[in-house]
Amino acid sequence: MPQSRFTLIDVFAARPLEGNLLAVVEDADEIDEATMATIARRLRLSETSFIQTATSPTATYRHRIFIVEGEIPFAGHPSLGTAAVWTHRRGLAEVDLVQQTISGEQRLRVKMVGGSGIVALWQNPANFGPVVEPGPLLAALGLPESATHSALQAQVVSTGLPTLVLPVADVDALAQVNTEWEAFAGAMAVPGELKPIGCYLVAETGTGAWRARMFSTSVTGGEDPATGSAAGPFGAYLKEHTGLTKLAVKQGVEMGCPSELRVETSDGIVVRGDVHIIGEGVLTLP
Numbered sequence: 001m002p003q004s005r006f007t008l009i010d011v012f013a014a015r016p017l018e019g020n021l022l023a024v025v026e027d028a029d030e031i032d033e034a035t036m037a038t039i040a041r042r043l044r045l046s047e048t049s050f051i052q053t054a055t056s057p058t059a060t061y062r063h064r065i066f067i068v069e070g071e072i073p074f075a076g077h078p079s080l081g082t083a084a085v086w087t088h089r090r091g092l093a094e095v096d097l098v099q100q101t102i103s104g105e106q107r108l109r110v111k112m113v114g115g116s117g118i119v120a121l122w123q124n125p126a127n128f129g130p131v132v133e134p135g136p137l138l139a140a141l142g143l144p145e146s147a148t149h150s151a152l153q154a155q156v157v158s159t160g161l162p163t164l165v166l167p168v169a170d171v172d173a174l175a176q177v178n179t180e181w182e183a184f185a186g187a188m189a190v191p192g193e194l195k196p197i198g199c200y201l202v203a204e205t206g207t208g209a210w211r212a213r214m215f216s217t218s219v220t221g222g223e224d225p226a227t228g229s230a231a232g233p234f235g236a237y238l239k240e241h242t243g244l245t246k247l248a249v250k251q252g253v254e255m256g257c258p259s260e261l262r263v264e265t266s267d268g269i270v271v272r273g274d275v276h277i278i279g280e281g282v283l284t285l286p
Helices: 033-043 078-089 135-140 181-187 228-242
Strands: 004-010 022-023 048-052 059-069 070-074 095-101 103-113 116-125 127-134 154-158 163-167 198-206 211-216 248-252 259-262 269-284
Touching: 004 078, 022 033, 022 078, 033 048, 033 059, 033 070, 059 228, 078 095, 078 103, 078 116, 078 228, 078 248, 078 269, 103 211, 116 228, 127 228, 135 163, 135 181, 163 181, 163 228, 198 228, 198 248, 211 228, 228 248
Parallel strands: 022 048, 059 095, 163 198, 211 248
Antiparallel strands: 004 022, 004 269, 048 059, 059 070, 095 103, 103 116, 116 269, 127 154, 154 163, 198 211, 248 259, 259 269
């Protein structure tokens, strides 16, 4: 029976057993798409990554990303985690990489010490979608209209995976969320070509410091503990509307999976985070 190595890695984690857990399946050239989807459904993580040989001459490897519902074009924490696993497997301490995803090619910089390290991801340029009336989304999340941010509007933004950024007035609102999922799905059906996969609920806690929660019907359990594909668009959103170019986002607190995502937008859209490998093994496939 064919076998493929896999690695479990915590991403955007200050220490092991925090952040967003990712499974990275290596040597995946001979794994077909249906089997990849089945593995992702059975693992039931936010995402599962598969490393294949690049088909582009300018990419280091091809990165296939699956949620439980199927393949997606791009994601943040899988990008960081997969780059760290690729680097660790080759015994490298520091390297620049280019991953090939459905959304294009993205540059990464990896620094590893043993099984831990820091990874930076340069995301695609931001694509700004429509401004959205926040009332239906707030109601679907169980929040009153008074939670509406006084200056920042809800808006769809994408750097590869569209996100609906929803700023709220204060951090207390994040703890009060009680989602009604049918209403949430309806409120997320916004007009335009950019169809958001999730809602990034954000609240400012200090200058350049934010707390966030990410809600999506495409994520196991409805909430993601650390979402680089949302933090990048959020950074672009803040630069566009406030001029802020450096921020730290804490996410996953309410889930018991504290995470920290660092975003800089002065030169591109760069999302950084700490990573920790916590396990390795072998998949035996039919």
